[in-house]
Amino acid sequence: MGHFRAFVxxxxxxxxxxxxxxxxxxxxxxxxxxxxxxxxxxxxxxVAWWLVYRDGFAQIQALFEPDDES
Structure with missing residues (x-):
């Protein structure tokens, strides 16, 4: 999906x-x-611009990923 379509x-x-x-x-x-x-x-x-064009989705996903510090 293109950036503009994801933004909309x-x-x-x-x-x-x-x-x-x-x-x-x-x-x-x-x-x-x-x-x-x-x-x-x-x-x-x-907020939509930040999520789509500034990789906000990736930053939010990184917050919820478990750390592999075993």
Missing amino acids: VTLLALDMVVFVVGAYLTPPDPFTQLLLIGPALLLAPA
């Missing part, structure tokens, strides 16, 4: 997570939801 898929996945978590954590008041979901949606492209 990652961005869409992050947007979906923001909407689900925002709807779950905030009351059904639209203004309150905008206070949480709005900034998160503005931050999502930067």
Whole structure:
């Protein structure tokens, strides 16, 4: 998968997570939801860019790999 396609898929996945978590954590008041979901949606492209173009996925995976110091 090309970098741009991976970026778009990652961005869409992050947007979906923001909407689900925002709807779950905030009351059904639209203004309150905008206070949480709005900034998160503005931050999502930067996070997607870091994950795809700056090898963020590899860095996160390295955090969870077990050390072989036996």
